[in-house]
Amino acid sequence: MTRFRTAEAPARESRVTNHGRSALIALENVSKVFGPKTVLAPTSLTPAEGRTTVLLGPSGCGKSTLLRIIVGLISPDTGRVLFDGEPLGPANVDEIRHRIGYVIQEGGLFPHLDGVRNVTLLAEYLGRDRAWIERRLSELSGLVRMPRQLLQRYPRELSGGERQRVALMRGLMLDPQAVLLDEPLAALDAITRRELQTELKEVFTRLAKTVVLVTHDLHEAAWFGHEIVLMRSGRIVQRGSLEDLLLRPAEPFVTEFVHAQRADPRLAAA
Amino acid sequence: MQPHEPGSRGWLLAVPIEGGMKTFLLTLLACACSGALAQQTLSVGSKRFTESYILGEIAVQTARAAGAQAEHRQGLGNTGILFAALKSGSIDLYPDYTGTIARELLKSEASDLESLNRGLQPLGLGVAVPLGFEDTYALAMLDSEAQRLGVRTISDLATHAQLRFGLSHEFLNRNDGWPGLVRAYGLPQAPRGLDHGLAYEALVGGQIDVMDIYSTDAKIAKYKLRVLADDRHFFPDYGAILVYRLDVPQRFPGAWAALQRLQGKIGADAMVTMNAQAELEGQGFADIAAGYLARSGSGRVGAGRRSGFLSLLFGNDFWRLTRQHLLLVFASLAAAVVVGIPLGIWAARSARAAQPILSIVAVIQTIPSLALLAFLIPLLGTIGTWPALVALFLYSLLPIVRNTYSGLSDIAPPLRESAQALGLPSGARLRLVELPLAARSILAGISTSAVINVGTATIAAFIGAGGYGERITTGLALNDNAMLLAGAVPAAVLALLVHALFALLDRRLIPAGLR
Secondary structure (H helix, E strand, O other): OOOEOOOOOOHHHOOEOOOOEEOOEEEEEEEEEEOOEEEEEEEEEOOOOOOEEEEEOOOOOOHHHHHHHHOOOOOOOEEEEEEOOEEOOOOOHHHHHOOEEEEEOOOOOOOOOOHHHHHHHHHHHOOOOHHHHHHHHHHHHHHOOOOHHHHHOOHHHOOHHHHHHHHHHHHHOOOOOEEEEEOOOOOOOHHHHHHHHHHHHHHHHHHOOEEEEEEOOHHHHHHHOOEEEEEEOOEEEEEEOHHHHHHOOOOHHHHHHHHHOOOOHHHHHO | OOOOOHHHHOOOOOOOOOHHHHHHHHHHHOOOOOOOOOOOOEEEEOOOOHHHHHHHHHHHHHHHHOOOOEEEEOOOOOHHHHHHHHHHOOOOEEEEEHHHHHHHHOOOOOOOHHHHHHHHHHHOEEEEOOOOOEOOEEEEEEHHHHHHHOOOEHHHHOOOOOOOEEEOHHHHHOOOOHHHHHHHHOOOOOOEEOOHHHHHHHHHOOOOOEEEEEOOOOHHHHOOEEEOEOOOOOOOOOEEEEEEEOOHHHHOHHHHHHHHOOOOOOOHHHHHHHHHHHHOOOOOHHHHHHHHHHOOOOOOOOOOOOOOHHHHHOOOOHHHHHHHHHHHHHHHHHHHHHHHHHHHHHHHHOHHHHHHHHHHHHHHHHOOHHHHHHHHHHHHOOOOHHHHHHHHHHHHHHHHHHHHHHHHHOOOHHHHHHHHHHOOOHHHHHHHHHHHHHHHHHHHHHHHHHHHHHHHHHHHHHHOOOOOHHHHHHHHHHOOHHHHHHHHHHHHHHHHHHHHHHHHHHHHHOOHHHO
16 A cells, blocks of 8 residues: 555545545546446546545436445446555455445345344454454444444334434444445434434544535535535536535536525525 | 056156256266165065065065065065166065066066066076966956856857946057957957946946956955956966066075975965955055965955054054154255255356256256156165155255245345445355345245155155155055055144244244344
C-alpha cells in the first residue's frame, strides 16, 4: 500500500487529500453495463473523508450501483476503485470489506441468528477475543440506543427501526474506516424514520467516519449530506450543498427533481 | 415358462441399462464393497412362489440332516436374479425346472439334462437331482364330469366338441399353449379368455368345462380336478431339478450326497399336496418340508391353520425384520446425505454443473426399482443387502440434492450480499449463513427420502435383503392377506414414525429465527 502519492488530477477529483495522503475511497472512471442498459457511465468520485456524502437520485439512476461497486458486490466494467490507496481486487476484497461497514434497506440481518450473533458473527469468525467483543457490544448498544436484552431477539421479533439499529451495530462492529448505507431508512414508517435520522446523524458526527449514504429522498439527503451528489441515468448531474442545488442548478432536471420533493416544511426552513 | 411366478408376467424386465448410465453407476459404485464372503454355509435360494419355497426348504433341511450348515435365502425375485446370485456365489443352489433353464437361460429348446449341463458348464454351473415331478401346463376338468364323459387324455377332448374352454390369456397366446395345442390335437372347440383366478369358480359353477392349470396346482385336490394326460407329449418338459454351482459337491460332499438321494422322490401328487398345505391350509414352509422328509413323501395333510394377523405381525421374525428394514433405510439415507448435500451445493454454486447434476439424479429416479436391483446384482457380484443399499442410496439422492439446491438458490439476494459485504470468504458464508438458511429445505429433502425409502425398502426382499418386504413377498406368493398386511402395516407405521422423527428434528435443529 502506497500511502504517499503525488497528485496530478484536479484537486476536487483527486484521490489524494490535502495532506498528501491517499484518499480513503476513490472511484476512477468506473462504469457498468447490464445487458443493453448502461447503469453507470464512466464516473469518478472521491467522497470527503470524515464527512457524509449522499448519493441522491430517482430509482435506477445508478446510485446503488456506485455504492455496491465500492464494496465489491459489483465489479466495474471499466475503471477502478481504490480503498486507502489500494486497488480493489479479488485478492484483497474481503480484507477491505472488514474495514467498511455496509448497511442496506431493512438491514439484511440473518434471520437464523439473534441480534447479538448478527453483530458479532464476523468478529467471532476473525477470532477476536471474547472480552473485546463484549466491550464492543456494550459500546455500540449505547451508541445506537439498542438495549442489550432486545439483542437476544431474532430479527423477525424486532421492529423495523430496531432491525436497522442492529444492522448499524453490525456495520460498526470492527470500527471500520468507512460506512456505506444503501437506503437505510426507506422501509421505515415516518415517525421511526425521523427519529432514526436524528440519531444516525449524531452517530456520524460523533464518530467522524467517512460515510456514503444512498437515498432517493431530498430531505434525507439535505439532513445528512455535507455533500450531495445528484445522479440521473447512470451519471452525476451535480455535486454540492442543498443550496447549490436550489440556487445554482446545473441543468433543468435538478430543479425538476428538487421541486417534485419540496412540499416539506423542514426543507423550506433549510 | 415357470408359470406361478409373478416375474414371468413381464413386470421385471431384462434390464435395458446401457452405455452412459452404466458408466455413471459404475463410477458411483466403484467404492462400494462387492464380492460374497467365503461361504462356510450351504446357501439355498428359492423363487417367489409356493413350490419353490417348499423345495428350497426341503433342500436346506436335507443338507442339515446330513450335518452341513445350510441357510435358505427364500423368495428371491425371478429366474434372472437367482441365476445372477448363483453365478456370483451368493447362493449355491436352488430348485428350478428344466424347461425354464433351457428357454430363459440357455435360449435353447433342448431340455434334457445332458444338453442343459453342456450349456451350463462354461458358467461353472450344472443341473442335477431330477426330483421326480413336472410342473407344466396342463388341461383339467372336474373329476366327476371327466368320469361321466370318459375323458382321460387331451386326445379324448377332440370328440367332445360341445365342451366349453375357459383359458388364461397367457395360455391362449403362448406358442406352447393353445395355438400349438390345437395343431397337435386337432381340437374343435373355440376357447374364451378368462382370468386364471376366476377359472376355478367358473369350472365348479358349471360355466366352463375345461381350464388350463399347472400340473402341481394346489387347488387340484381342493376342487377335485382331473389333470388330462398329455398323450401326444405336446407340452415341453418342466421337470423339477436343482441348479447348482459345480463346486458344491466338493465343498459340501455330505450334503450333496444327501441331496442326491432326493432324486425321483417327490411325485406330482406329493407336490400338489405340499402346495395345498401351504396355500390352502396356511402351514409354514419349514413345517411342510419337515413333515415331508419325516414321512418320505407320504404327504400327510396336517391340521395346520393359517395364523392370524396379530400373531404373524409380532412373529419371531419381527425384530430381525425391523432391524434389517431400519438398516436399509438409514444406512442408505446416511450415504445419500453425505453425497447429496455436496452435490446440491455444487449445483447451486455452479450454473454449469446444475443442469447435469439435477438431470442425472432425476433420471435415476425413473429406473424401475426391480430393474435397478437386477442390474446391481451382477455389478456388485452379490445379492442381499449391498445391492439393496446401493439402490436405495441412488433413489434417496434426488430429494436431497434438489432440496439442497433449491434451499441455497432461494436465499434472498440481499442476505447473500450482506454476508458477502461483511467480508466472509466463500466457505465461511456457506457454513455460517447459507447452509443454515437452507437447513429447513435440506432437512425436508432428507425427510422425504427417508419416508420414500421405508416404502422402497420393502422391494429389497426380492433380492434377499430382508426387511418387512419379506412378509409382503411371502404374502403375495401365498395369496395370504394376513401375511401381506403383517409386512405392509409395520412398514406404514415405520413411515409415520420416520415422518414424526423428522418433524421433531425440524423443531430441534432449525434455529428459532427461521420458524
